[in-house]
Structure formats: structure tokens, C-alpha cells
Amino acid sequence: MSTFIQTLFVGLRLGSIYALVALGYTMVYGIIRLINFAHGDFIMVGGYTMIFTVPAVLALGLPAWAAVIAAIAVCALVGMGTELIAYRPVRKKGTKMTALITAIAMSLLLENLAQAIPAIGPNPKVASQIFTAGGISFAGVTLEYTTLLTIVISAIVMVVLFQFTQRTKLGRAMRCVSEDKEAATLMGINVNHTILATFAIGSGLAAVAALMYMAQYPKIYTTMGSLLGLKAFVSAVLGGIGIIPGAVLGGIVIGLVESFTTSYVSSSMADAFVFLILIVVLVLKPAGILGKNVGEKV
Amino acid sequence: MLEIKDLNVFYGAIHALKGISLTVGDGELVSLIGANGAGKTTTLHTISGLLHAASGSITLDGKDLQKVPANTIINLGLAHVPEGRHVFARMTVEENLRMGAYILKDQKKVSENLEKVYAHFPRLKERYKQLAGTLSGGEQQMLATGRALMTDPKIVLMDEPSMGLSPLLVKEIFAIIEELHRSGITILLVEQNAKMALAVSDRAYVLETGTISMEGRAADLAADDRVRKAYLGA
Numbered sequence: 001m002s003t004f005i006q007t008l009f010v011g012l013r014l015g016s017i018y019a020l021v022a023l024g025y026t027m028v029y030g031i032i033r034l035i036n037f038a039h040g041d042f043i044m045v046g047g048y049t050m051i052f053t054v055p056a057v058l059a060l061g062l063p064a065w066a067a068v069i070a071a072i073a074v075c076a077l078v079g080m081g082t083e084l085i086a087y088r089p090v091r092k093k094g095t096k097m098t099a100l101i102t103a104i105a106m107s108l109l110l111e112n113l114a115q116a117i118p119a120i121g122p123n124p125k126v127a128s129q130i131f132t133a134g135g136i137s138f139a140g141v142t143l144e145y146t147t148l149l150t151i152v153i154s155a156i157v158m159v160v161l162f163q164f165t166q167r168t169k170l171g172r173a174m175r176c177v178s179e180d181k182e183a184a185t186l187m188g189i190n191v192n193h194t195i196l197a198t199f200a201i202g203s204g205l206a207a208v209a210a211l212m213y214m215a216q217y218p219k220i221y222t223t224m225g226s227l228l229g230l231k232a233f234v235s236a237v238l239g240g241i242g243i244i245p246g247a248v249l250g251g252i253v254i255g256l257v258e259s260f261t262t263s264y265v266s267s268s269m270a271d272a273f274v275f276l277i278l279i280v281v282l283v284l285k286p287a288g289i290l291g292k293n294v295g296e297k298v
Numbered sequence: 299m300l301e302i303k304d305l306n307v308f309y310g311a312i313h314a315l316k317g318i319s320l321t322v323g324d325g326e327l328v329s330l331i332g333a334n335g336a337g338k339t340t341t342l343h344t345i346s347g348l349l350h351a352a353s354g355s356i357t358l359d360g361k362d363l364q365k366v367p368a369n370t371i372i373n374l375g376l377a378h379v380p381e382g383r384h385v386f387a388r389m390t391v392e393e394n395l396r397m398g399a400y401i402l403k404d405q406k407k408v409s410e411n412l413e414k415v416y417a418h419f420p421r422l423k424e425r426y427k428q429l430a431g432t433l434s435g436g437e438q439q440m441l442a443t444g445r446a447l448m449t450d451p452k453i454v455l456m457d458e459p460s461m462g463l464s465p466l467l468v469k470e471i472f473a474i475i476e477e478l479h480r481s482g483i484t485i486l487l488v489e490q491n492a493k494m495a496l497a498v499s500d501r502a503y504v505l506e507t508g509t510i511s512m513e514g515r516a517a518d519l520a521a522d523d524r525v526r527k528a529y530l531g532a
Contacts, residue, residue: 172393172400183385186377186384
């Protein structure tokens with residue numbers, strides 16, 4: 001029983017991180033129908049930003065996690081830059097396929113560019129402890145504070161984000177642009193600004209994910225976002241890409257599958273199971289768990 | 299109010315509008331009729347800034363519409379009900395109407411206009427919580443029209459409002475257009491249903507492969523032999 005509870009929480013923690021990253025994929029996909037392969041690398045950008053800003057933050061007398069604010073800002077800027085420099089021009093002239101290939105190129109560019117920066121280089125860096133260690137124990141189960149914190153923070157972020165899209169002017173504009181850019185323009189919505197804001201928010205979430213990820217795995221390297229990003233992408237597709245609650249659900253499912261496979265089957269099977277689940281779900285329900293295959297009304 | 303002069307628009311290599319000129323005066327209901335592919339929708343899209351003209355001018359009360367970004371044209375008092383309704387399918391009826399008032403800052407004004415639109419379209423009020431994508435074609439047309447009225451526009455462009463609707467609903471939609479016209483709103487109407495369009499309009503233009511072939515009082519055009527043969531099936 002204690003193994004089960006432990007595994008459950010490990011899965012929820014991992015799933016929360018996937019969910020945060022998946023939200024970024026799903027928001028961008030929702031608004032411009034592009035799978036932003038560079039999104040996983042924004043986590044790396046956030047990770048390094050925190051590595052470099054933690055000393056300054058501590059010198060200011062602030063707790064180490066406050067470095068996430070700098071990471072959010074840098075990730076948002078990198079996300080907006082990616083849209084402005086690469087995606088927007090390609091969207092104007094190219095096809096969906098050109099845009100997709102640009103996204104893959106952007107991902108490799110970020111990874112290699114980071115490695116070329118002398119202060120980063122090819123060797124991994126280890127982050128100093130960000131949150132105080134410790135946890136609570138009950139019934140033979142030990143839950144680290146960071147586990148609970150990760151789950152709670154992710155849950156809060158998701159609720160806030162969902163309310164944001166439902167209730168705020170920018171959130172509603174984002175929903176309109178995602179549905180119909182022409183009609184959104186006729187309503188007076190600046191489509192390009194709205195897309196840019198979506199990139200800023202989605203990329204900022206990657207920085208939050210980076211913080212939660214580093215609290216568990218403090219090793220930072222330039223390709224750290226590849227597999228993490230891929231699994232988060234799988235989460236988004238699994239839940240139904242373009243749907244915010246779908247990204248959350250998909251992330252939690254993938255996190256649980258991974259942790260239960262590791263505990264009860266074999267840790268080497270965990271990733272295989274994740275992708276197996278993806279294939280099974282897509283065969284049974286191509287639009288994802290929450291997705292609907294709705295025909296467009298003309 | 300709206301004045302178009304010598305407008306040329308290209309779709310890639312296709313010369314879609316070949317120097318058309320037209321005017322819509324204050325409070326007028328003017329329709330633009332013609333066959334499929336004549337350039338009617340292109341004309342409206344160019345007015346709204348969704349398409350760019352190669353040459354020519356479009357002015358609204360003397361202001362050059364081609365000099366302002368498409369999403370700010372609604373601020374000048376021009377609303378556009380697009381072809382195929384283009385309602386936001388995953389939003390509710392009321393959310394759609396509120397999006398129509400996106401540019402308004404005064405929430406009291408938004409609520410007032412919402413009530414006005416509901417008074418015009420009681421059916422929308424009954425269904426205010428329903429997702430727009432689940433409405434019937436006629437209801438979606440009402441929603442798209444109501445959404446365009448949310449900013450109290452001076453002029454409304456309506457693109458094929460009767461498209462895909464049953465004859466009964468077509469009558470209903472045209473009754474609404476007449477009602478809006480009577481309430482003082484200036485309307486530029488694009489229609490394939492020339493008979494209905496000419497019956498409600500003050501004036502009309504006939505568009506043929508990118509050029510205006512005829513223009514005049516709607517009643518005169520409806521009586522013209524060439525129009526009757528080509529567009530009224532008489």
C-alpha cells in the first residue's frame with residue numbers, strides 16, 4: 001500500500017511537470033496549428049537562466065526560487081522572438097510543412113546555440129538546492145515538500161490559466177483567434193499581438209516547469225528539453241491537442257503510467273509504455289481523450 | 299458615407315476587381331449583385347482590410363480605410379457580417395455577442411447593446427448559453443448579424459446573408475435587413491439572391507467578372523430586361 005501511494009505521488013508530480021509543458025504546446029497549437037518543437041528547449045533556456053541568476057537572487061536576500069521570475073521573463077522573450085523571427089515570416093509565405101520544419105530547426109538551433117555559449121558549454125551543470133529539503137511521513141510513506149509543492153503549483157497555474165482564457169479580454173481574444181482569425185480581425189482583435197501573447201504565456205509556463213523539474217533533477221544540459229518536451233507533446237496529443245484541460249489530463253496520465261511502470265514493471269520499460277499508450281489511444285480515439293472530431297460547419 | 303474609386307484587386311495572377319467604383323450614402327441600403335466569382339466578396343474583404351488593393355481608394359466619411367490596419371476599421375464604425383457567418387463555434391451565443399463589442403471599453407454600453415440585439419433577435423436571447431456551433435444556419439446568421447451590431451456601427455457590410463437558408467428563413471433574414479435599414483443603419487448588401495436583394499434595396503450595382511456592368515435604383519434594375527434575364531430568371 002505504501003509503495004502504491006508513493007508511486008501515485010511520484011506520478012502526479014511528474015505528470016504535473018508534463019502538464020505544464022504540455023500547456024505550452026497546446027496553447028500554441030490551438031492558436032496557429034503549429035507544433036512548436038522548440039518548446040521543449042524553452043525549458044532548457046529557463047533552466048540555465050535560473051542557474052545564472054540564482055547567485056544574484058540570493059545576493060539580493062531573496063529565496064533561490066525567485067530566480068524563476070527571471071526565467072519566466074527570458075523564456076517569454078525567447079518564445080516571442082521565435083515567433084517573430086521564424087514562425088511569423090514562414091507562416092506568411094510557406095505551407096504548414098515548412099512551418100513544422102522551421103520548428104524542428106528552431107529546436108536544434110536553440111540547443112546548439114546554447115552549447116556555443118562559453119558559460120554553458122557541452123558539460124551538464126548541477127543546480128544548487130532550490131527548495132528546502134524535507135517532507136512529511138505518514139503510514140510508511142514519505143512525501144517530499146517539493147512533491148507536494150510541484151503538484152499544488154501546477155494545479156494553481158492550470159486553474160488560473162483556464163480562468164484567464166474564459167474571463168479576461170486577452171484570454172477571450174486568444175480563443176477567438178484560435179477559432180477564426182478572419183472573424184477575430186473583424187471584431188477588432190489584433191491577431192498578431194494575440195499570437196505573440198500566447199507565445200509569451202506558453203513559454204513562461206516552460207520556465208515554471210523548469211523550476212519544478214530542477215527541484216527534482218538538478219542536472220541541466222542543453223538537450224534536457226528534448227525527451228521532456230517529447231513526452232509533454234505526447235501528453236498534449238493524448239489529452240486532445242489544442243484543449244487546455246486535455247493537456248493537463250494527458251500530462252497526469254503520462255506521469256502516472258511512467259511512475260507505475262517504473263515501480264511495478266521495470267524502469268527501462270517506462271518510456272516504451274508511454275509511447276505505447278500514445279499509439280493505443282490514437283488508434284482508438286485519433287483526436288485524443290477529450291478531443292472531438294467535429295466536422296466544420298460551412 | 300462609403301466611397302470606392304477605381305479599385306483594382308488581384309488574387310495572385312487573377313485580376314479580381316478591375317477598377318470598380320461605388321458609393322453608399324448615409325442611411326442607404328445598397329446591394330451588390332452578381333454571379334459566383336464576380337468579385338462581390340472580394341469587394342467586401344477589401345473594404346474591411348482583409349485583402350489589399352493594388353490601386354484605387356476606399357474612404358469612409360472621408361477617411362482612407364486602406365491606411366489603417368484591418369482590425370481597427372471597426373473603430374471607424376464599419377462592421378462586417380462575413381459570408382458563411384463565421385460565428386465562434388466553441389463560444390456561447392452571449393460570448394459571441396460580447397466579442398462583437400470587443401473594442402468597447404464601457405461595460406454599461408456593452409450591456410445596453412446586448413439588450414438591444416436581444417430585442418431584435420429574441421431567438422438569440424432564448425439560446426444565450428448555447429454554443430454557437432450548435433445553432434441552426436438561420437440562427438447563426440442572426441448571431442453573426444447581432445454580433446456586428448454590438449458596436450452601434452454606422453455602416454454594416456453583409457455578405458450573402460441568405461446563403462444556405464430555407465426559403466422561409468431567407469424571408470425572415472430579409473425582414474431583419476429591412477428592419478435594420480428602417481432603424482437608420484447604412485447597409486451594403488452582397489447577395490446572389492438578386493430578387494430579394496433588389497426588393498429591399500434603395501440602389502444596386504451589378505458586378506460581372508470584376509467590373510460593374512450596371513447600376514441604378516433597385517426598382518429600375520429589377521425592371522430591366524437584361525437584369526431580369528441574367529439574374530432574376532425571368
